[in-house]
Amino acid sequence: MLGSVKRKTNGFSDIYVADVTKELDEFELKKTAARAVTGVLASHPNSTDVHIINLSLTFHGQELLSDTSLELNSGRRYGLIGLNGTGKSMLLSAIGHREVPIPEHIDIYHLSREMPPSEKTALQCVMEVDQERILLEKEAERLAHEDSECEKLMEIYERLEELDADKAEVRASRILHGLGFTPAMQRKKMKDFSGGWRMRVALARALFIKPFMLLLDEPTNHLDLDALFHKIFKRILVLISHSQDFLNGVCTNIIHLHNRKLKYYTGNYDQYVKTRFELEENQMKRYNWEQDQIAHMKNYIARFGHGSAKLARQAQSKEKTLQKMVASGLTERVVNDKTLSFYFPPCGKIPPPVIMVQNVSFKYSADGPYIYKNLEFGIDLDTRVALVGPNGAGKSTLLKLLTGELLPTDGMIRKHSHVKIGRYHQHLTEQLDLDLSPLDYMLKCYPEIKEKEEMRKIIGRYGLTGKQQVSPIRNLSDGQKCRVCFAWLAWQNAHMLFLDEPTNHLDIETIDALADAINDFEGGMMLVSHDFRLIQQVAQEIWVCENQTITKWNTDILAYKEHLKSKISDDK
Known part of the structure; x- marks a missing residue:
């Protein structure tokens, strides 16, 4: 679900909106039907804090939470962490659908997906989310034309005044500006934005309606987002994020989901x-x-x-x-989280140059703007590059050009005749056959591996064990689906790994395992990521994609991060 909120208007029971976007898709309905949640509200029904005891959550018969407590206090920003598959997204979804006993006066907005491409502008998308204001304005217009029910019309005008309806556009614009949108970008159509920018529009919608409880599942990692939350969001925030930077900058508390219990810690991730x-x-x-x-x-x-x-x-x-x-009762032995060891098999040697980019320019359409102009560079098996730069600058486009998925408008890209390229991207999970199990899917992709036990060992290296290997992929968490994709990618035995936002939906322990595997890999690697910690672990060079060109950053990724922060401050 893109984002939903449940809220009632003051005194206007005939104007009621249960969902601010679209109906749940079929897959979301199936997930909800397969989920069972029980819990008891222990806090006062009129309180702005939420305390639920005896909370249990099962999905397809698997117990994710068992007899635990959910405690969310007003004014706190919670980071929900835990290993992939433990039920973090499922818990947020259950809260968002009010399957747990949240008091009615606490409205909830659950954000888990970017805005779809459309003809609407960013500003329109943000303003249209406040359905109460829109419906009240339409009702006021209707009553004014009919010239009747003056008392009700006055009530509507009073409510619109309470909502600051006349300042809606200014407020929407201010929120978008805080998320990095220039005035020109605010009037740009959604279809012309990259996924990262569309996620920011979805986030702007959530901030615009100011719900009492905001649930964020893997929001985009934006450098100034922490300051924005400190300034704007003063109620209850619960977020799932893989980024330690983000968790440190935003969170006042951490909730650790471990062994089917929720454990609470004061402070940010480092604390x-x-x-x-x-x-x-x-x-x-x-x-x-x-x-x-x-x-x-x-x-x-x-x-x-x-x-x-x-x-x-x-x-x-x-x-x-x-x-x-x-x-x-005796003290229990500390059981550490299972550590993974990802693995990219040896790929053999290819003499340089492996890929040569010669005077390449590219634009998506004949009358469109150039994304790149006159690029000249080469990459080999010892290349370890992180591509950074603003969303929409062409980082993913460059990887598609290098793989041949896109063709240059001008110039030439020469590749060694034997080079094999493995590309991981954000939408790879959409290509999985959801009806197959990870085991059957991998056996189908790699028929040369005849023995099931051998394939089980291969999949097990990527953190999928026991029932997870034989359950339909559709029943896995997003993080577990990503692990299936990494197993598939690794056994392509590629010489070059092109990784486009590989940390989305991965827990922090899995990201560390991925970093170790990349460092042990004997081939080349190009990485697009917002995760500065991963970049710091694996990249030997930083290339900045901006203004139709690529330039090498002369110092490390932390210096680049500071450069961006100072740039944002200057812009404001």
């Missing part, structure tokens, strides 16, 4: 890591002390339980102490 480490260190000290005590007492009981009367009494005393310890 969560520090606190969790200290808690687990103390937990292990307590666990080890208890286990030493238990071993000592058991040993004493075994040795002296049948000895002299005095020793037997002492043994019985220790046995009672041991029973009390067990009855009061």
